Each structure stands twice: as structure tokens, then as C-alpha cells.
Amino acid sequence: MKKIFSSISILSFWLINSQTNVHYRIIPIEDNTSKVNQMIKEISPNYEALCENIDFILSVTDKESFFIADKKTIPDDSGVNMILGASGYTGLIIQKKDSIFRQSNFDQFGKKYIVTDTIQSNWKLLNESKEIMGYKCFKAEIQNTISNPNGAFKNIIYAWYCPLFPYDFGPIGYGKLPGLIFELQTKKVLYGITKIETNKEITTFPSFDKNSEKISKKDLNQLIQKLHQQRVDMMKEQNKK
Amino acid sequence: MKKLMFTAIALVAFSGVSMANMKGIKPSNTKKVAKKVVIRAKTDCCLIYDLAYQLNFSETCDIEWSEMCANYAYNNCEKSNQ
Numbered sequence: 001m002k003k004i005f006s007s008i009s010i011l012s013f014w015l016i017n018s019q020t021n022v023h024y025r026i027i028p029i030e031d032n033t034s035k036v037n038q039m040i041k042e043i044s045p046n047y048e049a050l051c052e053n054i055d056f057i058l059s060v061t062d063k064e065s066f067f068i069a070d071k072k073t074i075p076d077d078s079g080v081n082m083i084l085g086a087s088g089y090t091g092l093i094i095q096k097k098d099s100i101f102r103q104s105n106f107d108q109f110g111k112k113y114i115v116t117d118t119i120q121s122n123w124k125l126l127n128e129s130k131e132i133m134g135y136k137c138f139k140a141e142i143q144n145t146i147s148n149p150n151g152a153f154k155n156i157i158y159a160w161y162c163p164l165f166p167y168d169f170g171p172i173g174y175g176k177l178p179g180l181i182f183e184l185q186t187k188k189v190l191y192g193i194t195k196i197e198t199n200k201e202i203t204t205f206p207s208f209d210k211n212s213e214k215i216s217k218k219d220l221n222q223l224i225q226k227l228h229q230q231r232v233d234m235m236k237e238q239n240k241k
Numbered sequence: 242m243k244k245l246m247f248t249a250i251a252l253v254a255f256s257g258v259s260m261a262n263m264k265g266i267k268p269s270n271t272k273k274v275a276k277k278v279v280i281r282a283k284t285d286c287c288l289i290y291d292l293a294y295q296l297n298f299s300e301t302c303d304i305e306w307s308e309m310c311a312n313y314a315y316n317n318c319e320k321s322n323q
Contacts, residue, residue, distance in 0.1 A: 153301035235287035
């Protein structure tokens, strides 16, 4: 027992003094009742297979992490890009202890935005466990509230975390669990771990797009709604002519 | 009025010259070419854009993603209209 405890302590010490790169892939969740999924399938019938090759990297140190998809692995396909947005990925995500900075792909005439948010921490730890890549992982769930003009909706997000890796980070800005997130399931996709590279040299973090302005999620949503309405009105006017 | 008259005369004169030029040319190709006319209905991409935006809300998607999804639907529609 002592040996196990000391080896966990040594592993933990070794991990927090280096950078760990965790690779993930996404699997779209099949939902035949979803009209949005039907629309995506109509545009790109093969989007599920195309998504499989996208390589996401979560690079973590004990203080912060960044999450990014390898651009070379993203196919130039509308359906894939739609599902990427649905997966909660819009570009580089930098996660500090309590806050998230996310590159939005919303573009206002060349002006880009970095969305600032706080990390949700009200996880409910469950008793279920399973092995992922040979490591014992535990299940947790959290309620995610999404607000849109139709109202506020609650979705449950599930995570499988591994306490052997003492990082409180995970994909798409989720974290604050007593271990690295190995698997994350949202309403539309599942992020699954494919590879862990430990003891990497600490490298510089990638940076956000130039000319990006920091904005809160609430303010960005208001801006998008306003511009959407303006665009629809403009298109209707053009159609009349 | 004078200007209009001048333009009309110029147009008539020009067409006269063109006709005169054509008189001396014999048709070189006598083969009949069958032309196929394909009629394609153009989709209203504006409607697609707005529908995609609203559709996402009905499935509890957030505003940022709905706008992004609507943009892709619009671009795809424009491409298929070309």
C-alpha cells in the first residue's frame, strides 16, 4: 500500500513539473430525431467519418492549459465545421485556474473576438468507474445552461476523469475535477482520449488571432443577435428589388 | 430631344454598317447544333440562413453556434445556386 502511495506521489510530482500533451478525437452522437443533425447530414452526408481524423491537443502544466485542433487534420467541409461548433470548439481555448479565454469564430468585418468566461465547478461526482486506456476513471456530471431567444435550457455534460493525472483541465474549457478529463460527453459529441504524452518540455502557448478583442459571452451574444437581424433585413430588402 | 435623336440615328447607322459587313460573309458552318436548356430553381439563401438560425434555437443550441451554422448553410446554398 505504501509503495502504491509513494509511486502515485512521485508520478504526481513528476507530472506537475512538466508539460503533458493529451490528444483527443470527437465522435458525433447519433440523434435521428434532431433536425439540426438532419440538416448537417444533408449538407455533408459523410461528416461523421470525416470528423474521426481531427486531432485535438490539450497541453497542460500545473498552472494552465491550452486546447486546440490540429488545423492540418480539419477537412474543408461545411458539415464538419458545423459539428465542430456544436462540439463547443470554435478555436484556441486557454484555461487558467478560474477563467477561460476562447477564440470565437464570429467575425465582424475582420474584427475577431476572444470570449472570456469562468470555469464551471459545480460537478456532481458519481460512484461509477471504468477503465480508459488502462487507467481507472471516475464519472462526474454537470448541468450546463444554454440561453437563446427561445429560453434557457439545461443540458447534462458527463466527464470521465483520472485522479492519477492531477490536472484539473479537460477539453473545451471543462475542468475543476480531481483529475484529468479522459472523456467528455456533450449533447452533440463525445471527446475521447487517444494518446497521452507526459514529461514534455514546456513550450510557449499558441496565441490568439491578431486584432481580437476580449468580450464576455453575454455581450457577444447580444452583438450576434443584433447583426443577424440587420443582415436578414438587408437580405430581404435586396430580394424585394 | 436633339441628343435622343442623335443617339437613335447613330444606332441605326451602326446597325446599317454591321448589316453591310455581314452581307459579304457566307456561313461557314452549316451543321445544326442542338442546344440543351436546363432550368434550375434558385433556392432563397436568405430564407435558408434565417431558418438554419431559428432551427438551432429549437434544439437548445447557443446563439454563437446558431449564427455559425446559419452562415455555413447560407454559403452552401449560394454554392449550389451557382
